[in-house]
Amino acid sequence: MAKQGTSAADKATEIARRRYNRIAPLYDLMEGLVERSSYGGWRKLLWSKVEGKKILEVGVGTGKNFPFYPGGTEITAIDFSDRMLSRAREKAQMQGVKVNLQQMDAQDLKFPDNAFDTVLSSFVFCSVPDPVRGLQEVERVCKPGGKVVLLEHVLSANRILAWLMNAVNPMVVRMMGANINRRTADNVARSGLVVEQVTDLAAGIFKLIEARKRGKSNTKYQS
Numbered sequence: 001m002a003k004q005g006t007s008a009a010d011k012a013t014e015i016a017r018r019r020y021n022r023i024a025p026l027y028d029l030m031e032g033l034v035e036r037s038s039y040g041g042w043r044k045l046l047w048s049k050v051e052g053k054k055i056l057e058v059g060v061g062t063g064k065n066f067p068f069y070p071g072g073t074e075i076t077a078i079d080f081s082d083r084m085l086s087r088a089r090e091k092a093q094m095q096g097v098k099v100n101l102q103q104m105d106a107q108d109l110k111f112p113d114n115a116f117d118t119v120l121s122s123f124v125f126c127s128v129p130d131p132v133r134g135l136q137e138v139e140r141v142c143k144p145g146g147k148v149v150l151l152e153h154v155l156s157a158n159r160i161l162a163w164l165m166n167a168v169n170p171m172v173v174r175m176m177g178a179n180i181n182r183r184t185a186d187n188v189a190r191s192g193l194v195v196e197q198v199t200d201l202a203a204g205i206f207k208l209i210e211a212r213k214r215g216k217s218n219t220k221y222q223s
């Protein structure tokens with residue numbers, strides 16, 4: 001990945017990248033229980049929303065979505081953490097998954113405008129240092145009329161729970177790299193995408209956010 005500059009934003013990105021490098025060896029172990037109890041079903045739902053052939057997965061991590069990649073698609077997947085990516089590479093090889101893995105910052109995607117039919121991610125915009133900038137990049141690389149689907153945990157609408165989430169957030173960020181107090185559906189709307197549907201998956205915290213880039217699609221999708 002290109003060398004980071006020295007602005008406050010670059011420093012925040014480098015700190016976040018290092019956190020994910022640090023937890024990469026433990027990531028699958030840490031998430032093992034929730035993966036089996038709920039995440040697996042939600043990932044299946046996320047990937048059932050794919051439209052078109054050219055797909056971008058942002059923040060691929062260790063490749064937990066690989067089993068859900070739909071056939072007949074061309075998938076590019078990016079992550080800024082070299083250690084997360086190297087685990088994803090090993091997994092892709094072991095599982096025989098065809099995916100173009102690249103090290104890249106979601107806030108500075110190296111793809112041309114209007115390149116992908118669908119852009120997806122799971123549990124990523126809680127940790128992208130500037131989530132609106134990252135989502136603006138998602139909007140840029142998505143084709144007009146294209147689909148954006150995010151699986152995210154967000155700040156609860158319950159005032160007591162929200163207070164607690166705000167209180168423990170700094171500790172969670174330091175330990176896990178993820179913010180548990182973001183309003184990601186609002187961030188999606190701020191990026192210029194049109195939020196079409198927000199589905200509550202659990203406890204008012206886990207959400208499936210479906211959005212679309214403005215404009216008319218030129219692509220004919222098979223239903």
Ligand SMILES: C[S@@+](CC[C@H](N)C(=O)[O-])C[C@H]1O[C@@H](n2cnc3c(N)ncnc32)[C@H](O)[C@@H]1O
Binds near residue numbers: 016080
């Ligand atoms: C909580 S993990 C989720 C990984 C995977 N999507 C999953 O569902 O298991 C967050 C991932 O987002 C990546 N990430 C965070 N900020 C990023 C950024 N600015 N650019 C690219 N990847 C980023 C991290 O390196 C990490 O792999």
